[in-house]
Amino acid sequence: MADHATERLLSDFADHLLKNRLADERHGRFMVNWVRRFFEYLFSAGCVANGRPVLTNATFQNFIAHLATRLHVASSTQNQAFASVLFL
Numbered sequence: 001m002a003d004h005a006t007e008r009l010l011s012d013f014a015d016h017l018l019k020n021r022l023a024d025e026r027h028g029r030f031m032v033n034w035v036r037r038f039f040e041y042l043f044s045a046g047c048v049a050n051g052r053p054v055l056t057n058a059t060f061q062n063f064i065a066h067l068a069t070r071l072h073v074a075s076s077t078q079n080q081a082f083a084s085v086l087f088l
Contacts, residue, residue: 005052006039013088034084038063060085 014032041063042053067073067081 003043003051010036010039030080031084031087034081035088038081038085038088041066 010032013035014028039053042048042055042059045059045062047054047056047059063085064078064082067078068075073081
Protein backbone atom coordinates (compact mmCIF):
# COMPACT_ATOMS: atom_id res chain seq x y z
CA MET A 1 0.00 0.00 0.00
CA ALA A 2 1.68 3.18 -1.17
CA ASP A 3 -0.82 5.73 0.12
CA HIS A 4 1.18 8.42 1.94
CA ALA A 5 -1.69 9.40 4.26
CA THR A 6 -2.14 5.79 5.39
CA GLU A 7 1.57 5.34 6.02
CA ARG A 8 1.56 8.58 8.01
CA LEU A 9 -1.38 7.31 10.09
CA LEU A 10 0.45 4.05 10.79
CA SER A 11 3.61 5.92 11.78
CA ASP A 12 1.65 8.21 14.12
CA PHE A 13 -0.13 5.17 15.58
CA ALA A 14 3.20 3.46 16.32
CA ASP A 15 4.62 6.65 17.85
CA HIS A 16 1.52 7.02 20.04
CA LEU A 17 1.82 3.43 21.30
CA LEU A 18 5.46 3.83 22.25
CA LYS A 19 5.30 7.38 23.60
CA ASN A 20 2.40 6.61 25.91
CA ARG A 21 3.84 3.20 26.85
CA LEU A 22 0.69 1.47 25.68
CA ALA A 23 2.73 -1.33 24.14
CA ASP A 24 6.33 -2.41 24.08
CA GLU A 25 8.21 -2.12 20.79
CA ARG A 26 7.60 -5.70 19.68
CA HIS A 27 3.90 -5.71 20.50
CA GLY A 28 3.56 -2.28 18.90
CA ARG A 29 5.04 -3.64 15.65
CA PHE A 30 2.47 -6.46 15.66
CA MET A 31 -0.36 -3.99 16.24
CA VAL A 32 0.82 -1.70 13.44
CA ASN A 33 1.14 -4.70 11.12
CA TRP A 34 -2.46 -5.75 11.79
CA VAL A 35 -3.73 -2.23 11.23
CA ARG A 36 -1.72 -2.10 7.95
CA ARG A 37 -3.26 -5.41 6.86
CA PHE A 38 -6.72 -4.08 7.74
CA PHE A 39 -6.21 -1.02 5.53
CA GLU A 40 -4.85 -3.21 2.73
CA TYR A 41 -7.99 -5.32 3.03
CA LEU A 42 -10.19 -2.22 2.84
CA PHE A 43 -8.49 -1.02 -0.34
CA SER A 44 -8.52 -4.46 -1.96
CA ALA A 45 -12.20 -4.98 -1.08
CA GLY A 46 -13.14 -1.60 -2.57
CA CYS A 47 -14.20 -0.10 0.75
CA VAL A 48 -12.92 3.31 -0.30
CA ALA A 49 -14.64 6.65 -0.86
CA ASN A 50 -12.74 9.63 -2.24
CA GLY A 51 -9.47 7.73 -1.90
CA ARG A 52 -9.97 7.14 1.83
CA PRO A 53 -10.91 3.87 3.53
CA VAL A 54 -14.48 3.57 4.75
CA LEU A 55 -14.55 2.14 8.28
CA THR A 56 -17.88 0.59 9.22
CA ASN A 57 -18.98 -2.25 11.45
CA ALA A 58 -19.67 -4.33 8.36
CA THR A 59 -16.20 -3.82 6.88
CA PHE A 60 -14.63 -4.66 10.23
CA GLN A 61 -16.69 -7.84 10.56
CA ASN A 62 -15.86 -8.77 6.97
CA PHE A 63 -12.15 -8.36 7.72
CA ILE A 64 -12.32 -10.72 10.70
CA ALA A 65 -14.34 -13.19 8.61
CA HIS A 66 -11.74 -12.85 5.84
CA LEU A 67 -9.02 -13.82 8.31
CA ALA A 68 -10.95 -16.92 9.34
CA THR A 69 -12.28 -18.14 6.01
CA ARG A 70 -9.71 -17.08 3.43
CA LEU A 71 -6.48 -16.90 5.42
CA HIS A 72 -7.35 -19.67 7.91
CA VAL A 73 -5.74 -17.90 10.87
CA ALA A 74 -6.21 -19.22 14.39
CA SER A 75 -8.77 -17.67 16.70
CA SER A 76 -6.04 -16.23 18.93
CA THR A 77 -4.59 -14.49 15.87
CA GLN A 78 -8.02 -13.15 14.98
CA ASN A 79 -8.30 -11.82 18.52
CA GLN A 80 -4.95 -10.07 18.17
CA ALA A 81 -6.05 -8.49 14.88
CA PHE A 82 -9.38 -7.50 16.44
CA ALA A 83 -7.73 -5.83 19.42
CA SER A 84 -5.20 -4.01 17.25
CA VAL A 85 -7.79 -2.56 14.89
CA LEU A 86 -10.18 -1.79 17.74
CA PHE A 87 -7.41 0.14 19.48
CA LEU A 88 -6.99 2.31 16.39
